[in-house]
Each structure stands twice: as structure tokens, then as C-alpha cells.
Amino acid sequence: SQTIHQWPATLVQPVGSPLSLECTVEGTSNPNLYWYRQAAGRGLQLLFYSVGIGQISSEVPQNLSASRPQDRQFILSSKKLLLSDSGFYLCAWSDLGSPSGNTIYFGEGSWLTVV
Amino acid sequence: AQKITQTQPGMFVQEKEAVTLDCTYDTSDPSYGLFWYKQPSSGEMIFLIYQGSYDQQNATEGRYSLNFQKARKSANLVISASQLGDSAMYFCAMREGHGNDYKLSFGAGTTVTVRA
Numbered sequence: 060s061q062t063i064h065q066w067p068a069t070l071v072q073p074v075g076s077p078l079s080l081e082c083t084v085e086g087t088s089n090p091n092l093y094w095y096r097q098a099a100g101r102g103l104q105l106l107f108y109s110v111g112i113g114q115i116s117s118e119v120p121q122n123l124s125a126s127r128p129q130d131r132q133f134i135l136s137s138k139k140l141l142l143s144d145s146g147f148y149l150c151a152w153s154d155l156g157s158p159s160g161n162t163i164y165f166g167e168g169s170w171l172t173v174v
Numbered sequence: 175a176q177k178i179t180q181t182q183p184g185m186f187v188q189e190k191e192a193v194t195l196d197c198t199y200d201t202s203d204p205s206y207g208l209f210w211y212k213q214p215s216s217g218e219m220i221f222l223i224y225q226g227s228y229d230q231q232n233a234t235e236g237r238y239s240l241n242f243q244k245a246r247k248s249a250n251l252v253i254s255a256s257q258l259g260d261s262a263m264y265f266c267a268m269r270e271g272h273g274n275d276y277k278l279s280f281g282a283g284t285t286v287t288v289r290a
Contacts, residue, residue: 105277118277147217151278162209
């Protein structure tokens, strides 16, 4: 069965420091991968999505970047964090070729607090 | 423009009763998908139910059913026989895009609190 993991689960970082959140998917190949951000008590905002290795689409201009160095690995990064980057970050995957092709499944999430 | 609208920020429901969560959407694409997710306080997003735009029947998954009214562009979630564990935030989402290039847009969410 397919599984998705992201880490770290919780992160407290000072303003101006770098960020790296990692997400990996197991049990599937060539999935679509997504990074969403959720501000406190709000809905989810799509940040990046990828349909293949090295293919990244950015949805909103921001202080963040994403990379997909391997088929099932998706990384969210920042060179210098801002206070406004605080939030709950969720990685997700989907696979049109699987029985659940229409569904997007989420990881456990990463809580980021920038201080 | 807002593509997914959830007008109920919060709702209370008595245990064992049914509750309906409203969702309306906006798209000009004839092919789309509608989803509901549950987010408990732990933060994980749990997939509940899916409805395709061409599906003739309303989707059901256990105690969850989706009241799909295509002409009105609404996709309300009905939770029957509410349980205390149903207390969570619920998000309606719509799949956009074609082929392998697609993504989900989310509504603002509805917080459900089940009372004993």
C-alpha cells in the first residue's frame, strides 16, 4: 500500500534562517506531489506541485522554493525565513495510474514557527 | 475568485444526529472532482469521500454521503449518526486540471463540534 511521510513534524526557526522540509512517498511510482500551507484556523493554500522529477509549478510568489530530486521525494526550502512563513505545511500525493487515481492523500504535516 | 465556498464557519450537532455541511463551487470545466476531507486537532487531512462530475449517483462512504446537485453547483456533505470522534474541521475541495496535471483547491472549512 502507498504511504507518505514528511518531516520534521515540528520546527521552530529564527527569522532569516534556512528551511528544509522533506516528503517521501512509498508504494507508487511517478506520483503527482504537492506542498500546501495552512495558516492557523484557515483553509489550505497550494504552494507547489510537481508532475515529475525536476518539474515544479509554483502557485503563488513567495519566499519558498520546491525541488523534486527523485521520483518520490519532494522538498520545500527557503534560504531566509520570514515571520509570515509560519504555518502548517502539508505534503500530498496522487497517482492517476492507481485505483485511487482521483484522490489526493496527505502526509502528517509539519508545524513551522518562525520566531 | 473563490472557487470553493463553505459558508458555515462552525456548527454544533448532538451525538447520534445527522449534520449537513454546505459546499458550493465554481468552475466552467465540464470535468471536475469534488472531495471532502476531515482535519482533526492533530492536523492530518483525512480523505472522506469523492464525487466525479460525471457520476450519476451521489457518493456514499459509510456514514458519509455527498449530496451532489450539479445544476446548483453544490456538493454538501451529510454525516449521519454523529459520533464524538466526528468533531473536527471539514474541508470541501475541487480538483482542477486535465490529464496528469491537476490540483485541489480548498474551501475555508467548517468546524463541527459534536455534543454528548
